Amino acid sequence: MVRQIIISLFIMAVISGPAVPASAADITLLNVSYDPTRELYQDFNAAFAKYWQSKKGAKVTINQSHGGSGKQARAVIDGLEADVVTLALAYDIDAIQKSNLIAENWHKRLPHNSSPYTSTIVFLVRKGNPKGIMDWNDLIRPGISVITPNPKTSGGARWNYLAAWGYILKQKGGDERQATEFITRLYKNVPVLDSGARGSTITFMERGIGDVLLAWENEALLAIKETGKGNFKIVAPSISILAEPPVAVVDKIVDKRGTRAVAQAYLDYLYTTEGQEIAARNYYRPRMESMAKKYAKQFPKLKLFTIDEVFGGWQKAQKTHFSDGGIFDRIYQPGK
């Protein structure tokens, strides 16, 4: 009896076989990305595989891994063998660079600071906007419940936070002191911090918690498409931040695996007409003028400021706001 069980278990293991069927001749790439890009890269990978097949006559399979941007960077540093990383913000790629997997000049290797598409932060409110939320200053009203993920783990959450901070600095006479006070009151209205952008979207839409979700523009547009129009509405604030999610080839891995050429071509393809159109169709703002014009209608119009302009770059913003003992640690007390 026992022997039979052992045998059947071994047979089961043998039949189920290796979970990786790819033959040695095929090229595979691993793209380690952040949370909301799942649909984008699903489309893009199919298009690139077709392009590569027609150009080089070789089959390429792109594997995807998604998760919170900071967490994903951590996994790559710990040994997840990504050929390319496409993360939510430059700071996370900088972290990988610091472990010597990526060359120091990575953000200059591709056009537009190595960000082939951009996005911004908008509000998602419930049907008919019952709380009348129109702009950032509505978020700190008493009784408004705001959903945003944890800036410690989520790239999107950091963009949310910086957008709110920048809103105050861009007001007439707005200074750091006012911004600190504003952000303190804002996070007093946050009942729960999810670890990633997608988690927050689910909290807001599926669990029905909160009056307003601070979301990636692409995430908000996709969520409305997925759940049917009418239940939710996008509100564009008067001003927001230009989010530039960057991409990079992981030098050490592609050199080891011999995939540099295809990995480079993969990222370059993001900048082509076809790549830009796929980005736009998945609600990312394309960099290419012609595509931006073609898809202008689907994006709300709002004033955008960059992180370099208001915060002096990611390194500085990270250190001031999100590092241990930074402003976020001082202003946020869970459960209060």
Next chain:
Amino acid sequence: MSITRTSAVPNSTGEPAVVRWLLTGIALTFIFLFLIIPVAAVFAEAFARGFAGYVKALKDPLAVSAIKLTLLTAGIAVPLNMLFGVAAAWAIAKFEFPGKNILVSLIDLPFAVSPVIAGLIFVLLYGTYGLLGPWLVKHDIKIIFAVPGIAIATIFVTFPFVARELIPLMQLQANDEEEAATTLGARGWQTFFRITLPNIKWGILYGVILCNARAMGEFGAVSVVSGHIRGQTNTMPLHIEILYNEYNFTAAFAVASLLLMLSLITITLKSLLERRIHQGRYSR
């Protein structure tokens, strides 16, 4: 009414009928609210787009690879833990040796440690900057963020099941039969295969079933070491989470229902076995 009944059939607790009915009612309500409705809801959601949608979700290549990986992981972890469990239980129940108490406590460690920490232990050990990391990188051996890491994490988490099940059983059976066999001239292995093993086979099976259920369902530890590469390092529980996060509720619950069915089969087997074990014990 209740008094006459109590006097006719003396019940052991002596509680009034109201209390008994109330307790039973509360228990049944809880079972209904927290067990039956959720399980039914999973199946309802899984079939929300009809049977065709259900089958399509399970035939998706990513779902198939997740199912295969889960079976492979269980296929590696369960036999190894069975071998270990029998060896450990045999040593602990039949022999005296220094450090026995420490071994008994250590076997329980995976039960006490949070699965997330269990996963992180292996990142610390096998990650690029881990203890063995540089050596592994040099020899191009991938442990974490690959199938071996998932198997190792699962083995760790399911480590105690078989041993825990066998130790009390073997202690209960004492050494008489083995001693008799030895006196009659049986050698060590003969004693083990002819006497010890037949005595504990149902216990092994019981432990294996529990071990298998946990191996297939493990989320936390596997999530940490998986790397979440679709079609490669996603097990069924991880795949379910991904589908759910992609607004793909039907597919998420279809895969979930499959996992749930495995659990239902497991508990059915388990209760059948329990009956068998009890009969075995009393008939002896």
